[in-house]
Amino acid sequence: xxxxxxxxxxxxxxxxxxxxxxxxxxxxxxxxxxxxxxxxxxxxxxxxxxxxxxxxxxxxxxxxxxxxxxxxxxxxxxxxxxxxxxxxxxxxxxxxxxxxxxxxxxxxxxxxxxxxxxxxxxxxxxxxxxxxxxxxxxxxxxxxxxxxxxxxxxxxxxxxxxxxxxxxxxxxxxxxxxxxxxxxxxxxxxxxxxxxxxxxxxxxxxxxxxxxxxxxxxxxxxxxxxxxxxxxxxxxxxxxxxxxxxxxxxxxxxxxxxxxxx
Amino acid sequence: xxxxxxxxxxxxxxxxxxxxxxxxxxxxxxxxxxxxxxxxxxxxxxxxxxxxxxxxxxxxxxxxxxxxxxxxxxxxxxxxxxxxxxxxxxxxxxxxxxxxxxxxxxxxxxxxxxxxxxxxxxxxxxxxxxxxxxxxxxxxxxxxxxxxxxxxxxxxxxxxxxxxxxxxxxxxxxxxxxxxxxxxxxxxxxxxxxxxxxxxxxxxxxxxxxxxxxxxxxxxxxxxxxxxxxxxxxxxxxxxxxxxxxxxxxxxxxxxxxxxxxxxxxxxxxxxxxxxxxxxxxxxxxxxxxxxxxxxxxxxxxxxxxxxxxxxxxxxxxxxxxxxxxxxxxxxxxxxxxxxxxxxxxxxxxxxxx
Numbered sequence: 045x046x047x048x049x050x051x052x053x054x055x056x057x058x059x060x061x062x063x064x065x066x067x068x069x070x071x072x073x074x075x076x077x078x079x080x081x082x083x084x085x086x087x088x089x090x091x092x093x094x095x096x097x098x099x100x101x102x103x104x105x106x107x108x109x110x111x112x113x114x115x116x117x118x119x120x121x122x123x124x125x126x127x128x129x130x131x132x133x134x135x136x137x138x139x140x141x142x143x144x145x146x147x148x149x150x151x152x153x154x155x156x157x158x159x160x161x162x163x164x165x166x167x168x169x170x171x172x173x174x175x176x177x178x179x180x181x182x183x184x185x186x187x188x189x190x191x192x193x194x195x196x197x198x199x200x201x202x203x204x205x206x207x208x209x210x211x212x213x214x215x216x217x218x219x220x221x222x223x224x225x226x227x228x229x230x231x232x233x234x235x236x237x238x239x240x241x242x243x244x245x246x247x248x249x250x251x252x253x254x255x256x257x258x259x260x261x262x263x264x265x266x267x268x269x270x271x272x273x274x275x276x277x278x279x280x281x282x283x284x285x286x287x288x289x290x291x292x293x294x295x296x297x298x299x300x301x302x303x304x305x306x
Numbered sequence: 307x308x309x310x311x312x313x314x315x316x317x318x319x320x321x322x323x324x325x326x327x328x329x330x331x332x333x334x335x336x337x338x339x340x341x342x343x344x345x346x347x348x349x350x351x352x353x354x355x356x357x358x359x360x361x362x363x364x365x366x367x368x369x370x371x372x373x374x375x376x377x378x379x380x381x382x383x384x385x386x387x388x389x390x391x392x393x394x395x396x397x398x399x400x401x402x403x404x405x406x407x408x409x410x411x412x413x414x415x416x417x418x419x420x421x422x423x424x425x426x427x428x429x430x431x432x433x434x435x436x437x438x439x440x441x442x443x444x445x446x447x448x449x450x451x452x453x454x455x456x457x458x459x460x461x462x463x464x465x466x467x468x469x470x471x472x473x474x475x476x477x478x479x480x481x482x483x484x485x486x487x488x489x490x491x492x493x494x495x496x497x498x499x500x501x502x503x504x505x506x507x508x509x510x511x512x513x514x515x516x517x518x519x520x521x522x523x524x525x526x527x528x529x530x531x532x533x534x535x536x537x538x539x540x541x542x543x544x545x546x547x548x549x550x551x552x553x554x555x556x557x558x559x560x561x562x563x564x565x566x567x568x569x570x571x572x573x574x575x576x577x578x579x580x581x582x583x584x585x586x587x588x589x590x591x592x593x594x595x596x597x598x599x600x601x602x603x604x605x606x607x608x609x610x611x612x613x614x615x616x617x618x619x620x621x622x623x624x625x626x627x628x629x630x631x632x633x634x635x636x637x638x639x640x641x642x643x644x645x646x647x648x649x650x651x652x653x654x655x656x657x658x659x660x
Binding site: 095096097116117118120121122127129133134135136137138142145146147149150167168169209210213 | 490
């Protein structure tokens with residue numbers, strides 16, 4: 045397997061807080077990778093650095109063979125990285141279908157390249173796009189809400205919408221920030237099934253999640269982040285049995301007894 | 307076409323029809339006020355294409371208006387233009403304002419929300435100071451046009467119909483943009499700009515384009531104003547009251563909706579025009595305007611049209627529910643009105659901060 049997404053020694057500090065300290069991570073093409081770690085260990089920051097929502101202090105990010113360090117979010121997206129946010133971010137005053145169409149613009153445009161000059165006032169979302177959007181909404185199970193304004197959706201439904209509109213752009217790799225967070229157990233199962241199904245069709249995933257059952261059941265490889273560094277990386281079984289993981293989550297006995305070695 | 311689109315088109319046709327026959331009454335005052343009403347309809351619609359669709363509240367619309375005024379004023383001063391040829395200058399006024407909108411936008415659109423509002427006000431005052439202090443703008447004494455040589459019996463009719471054409475064209479343009487890919491991107495930016503960027507929307511380019519379109523429309527109206535009012539004075543061409551009025555009209559009618567700004571301008575400008583003639587103390591009109599603004603913000607934060615529309619929808623839904631429960635017993639799961647959630651989000655919510 046080759047690495048599709050790779051970060052090399054990525055560091056990022058916010059004032060005096062070192063959110064990422066030389067974080068190196070590889071996600072193999074066609075895999076489902078998990079990223080776990082205690083709160084504040086830098087998981088979301090790493091997502092932000094990969095997807096262009098902030099500039100890295102040092103280090104590099106590669107997609108395939110291309111260096112994408114510090115590219116703007118729209119460019120990162122165009123290259124094939126889609127992401128969702130921990131606190132879902134949908135366009136609340138647009139309908140579910142309109143949310144889908146916004147995300148489809150990039151694909152529509154690239155399909156039309158080399159052709160005639162586009163009519164700037166053409167209705168948003170052609171028949172093909174709408175059809176594709178409906179298929180995806182059916183896939184995620186919120187098709188009947190297509191005409192509803194996104195602000196009327198429940199939290200779980202918004203998570204599904206966010207996943208759906210990331211999918212319409214057909215990214216090579218999707219970064220999911222806590223897809224199971226705050227979602228009821230039935231829906232968590234649905235989300236896991238959908239991720240597996242998409243992975244079978246060739247999409248690569250990198251998932252941040254606190255729900256251990258979810259991560260261990262789904263991921264091929266799990267990386268543990270602590271104080272902005274990847275401390276362990278391996279199969280779910282290897283990670284489960286590694287003492288450093290417990291240290292990261294619970295702290296070590298020495299650290300508890302001594303004064304913090306900061 | 308969907309029913310809503312048909313209603314909208316029908317409403318527009320009726321409005322335009324009514325507007326087209328008004329000057330035939332040959333009442334000087336009515337026509338004169340009518341020009342102002344149409345001018346503000348066009349300006350509010352133009353303002354809304356940028357500010358309403360993107361949620362970036364600009365209080366710098368008068369920059370475009372003033373640039374339009376002075377563009378036509380300077381050309382006419384140097385070429386001594388009279389007669390029908392002056393109408394050919396209006397697109398130039400729009401172009402000049404559109405050109406100014408590019409650097410203006412590149413500076414102001416780097417910041418958001420309140421900061422953006424403050425930056426637009428600052429840039430507005432820079433322009434007003436420039437108009438007052440440069441010698442080539444005539445300084446504080448301004449520029450006055452050569453006397454127009456058309457038949458006095460036509461009154462303000464040429465201005466009236468030009469303003470009508472600009473207002474209608476702006477409304478049609480706004481409608482075309484609304485449902486287009488471009489319009490959807492603008493509305494996505496309004497809801498969550500960073501998320502839109504993460505979905506491949508080139509946000510700066512999209513915002514700037516809307517800003518330039520908005521400037522073009524308002525610039526044309528400024529050009530019209532110069533011959534209509536026969537003056538280019540810094541405090542009237544670059545008028546802070548214009549900034550506030552245009553924004554207020556859109557807010558009262560329905561911020562970020564298609565018909566809201568039209569409705570707001572039609573509601574407000576006749577009153578302002580009337581007050582100018584009838585109220586002896588000019589400030590009374592402005593105080594009433596301020597009070598009206600407070601009432602709208604407190605009781606109808608999303609504007610008259612959206613709120614009224616939701617009330618009607620809720621009424622209709624309730625009526626249907628009652629009818630259904632009469633037929634089948636317990637009420638089915640009717641989708642709730644989004645009014646509550648929407649009203650809570652209200653006017654200023656443009657997505658979470660990064």
